[in-house]
Amino acid sequence: MSKKDNLSTNPKDKLEIAQKIAANSKKVARTYASLENAFIYFFRWLSSLLTKAFFSKRLSKIIALAMAIVMYISVNVSTSDTFGVTQSSTLTDIPVKVIYNSEIYEISGIPETVNVLISGAISDISLQKGKTNSAVTADLSGLTEGTYVITLTPTNFSSDLSVNILDNPRVNVTIKKKITTKYNISYEYINKNKMDPAFILSSATFDTTEVLIRASQDTINSIAFVKALIDVTDVDANFTKQAQIVAYDNNGLIVNCDIIPEFVTVNVTVTQPSKQVPIIVRPIGKLIEGYAIDEIALDNSIVTISAPTDILAVIDAVYIDLDISTITKNTDISTTLTMPSGVMKMDITKVNMKITIDKVTSKVITGVKVAWENVDPKYKPKLVKDSDALVNVIVTGTLRNIESISADEISVTIDLSNVVVGVQEVPINVVGNNSFVTYAIEDGRKYVQVEISE
Secondary structure (H helix, E strand, O other): OOHHHHHHHOHHHHHHHHHHHHHHHHHHHHHHHHHHHHHHHHHHHHHHHHHHHHOOHHHHHHHHHHHHHHHHHHHHHHHHHHOOOEEEEEEEEEEEEEEOOOOOEEEEOOOOEEEEEEEEEHHHHHHHHOOOOOEEEEEOOOOOOEEEEEEOEEEOOOOOOEEEEOOOOEEEEEEEEOEEEEEEOEEEEEOHHHOOOOOEEEEEEEOOOEEEEEEOHHHHHHOOEEEEEEEOOOOOOOEEEEEEEEEEOOOOOEOOOEEEOOEEEEEEEEEOOEEEEEEEEEEEOOOOOOEEEEEEEEOOOEEEEEOOHHHHOOOOOEEEEEEOOOOOOOEEEEEEOOOOOOOOEEOOOEEEEEEEEEEOEEEEEEEEEEEEEOOOOOOEEEEOOHHHHEEEEEEEEOHHHHOOOOHHHEEEEEEOOOOOOEEEEEEEEEEEOOOOOEEEEOOOOOEEEEEEEO
């Protein structure tokens, strides 16, 4: 019989196994209970100790001292490890300060700024970068006219840093004695693009027209002209202000020199040239069959325009080109005025028009004189037919517009702008002074024969 069969059939053996298992379970339970009591006792002890420490002045001082010592050691070890390493950094555009008698001497050869290399602890470098009064000094005190080699010296840098001037710490300096010369001043307006173009800058007068310039002889010789710069930003009326004086060379570059005075008082007259011109409506297109424009009444028939005087001289009116092809009855229209080229400002920008139409009619104006136009002085024109010297003109419009028209109000011209010697046909044109009336030669011709001789 197998062992398995013996275990399953012997009750005595089963009882012994059960007793062993029970004994082991009690042992494990006692072990866990002992550990739990030990942990509870430890935490109670630690809690009691911390309570005594925090509520005991003596112990709290001891603990604070201990923590301070630990932190001090930690920080110093960290500092020693981090900041004890030497680093380098380049500082750019450090200004160069020159020590010299600027009233007597002019100097050249010294740069305005230099770059320097600083070396040291990272903390010292960081502090130095935050300083704004560090500079490099060129000390020329005690030196007179001549050329010298000067060593540039760092100033107001941390003594814990090593400072080296990059490029060339030694520079060649030329010292020249200044002389004084008198100059007449001209003037120039600046920032004209920042003023209203409707205004015109007229005369400028100064409290003085001469200045003194102090510089070396070579610098004086390089000066081509001296100007007062007048700022005209936003000016719209006569003004008085201070104008800076600047000296220039032949290339228009500013010359560095002493100017006495640096500013002069200037009075400038500001004008706004303007004139009044009529607003004229020019119909474009064709009205409905059998009708013509009888009247166009404007709520404003005159406009004041502002422009330079040469522009004003060639403007005789402001025109409205009106498309009449869609008008079928009396109507009101509002339109914006178009500003003529060169005009800076108009006091009216929009007009309202009341348009009246009426039935069309015609009449013939007889005996209108013909005149030559665009005659070249080297040519002598002559009509082939003497009868062409007078023509009949048919005028078409509303009764009110044509009934009073006379021959003197009509212009008939022969255009000789493209003629050559000999007999040829040239254009004949007819116009009148009423834009609501159409004008045409009665027989419909567009050309006449002329003979050109030299």
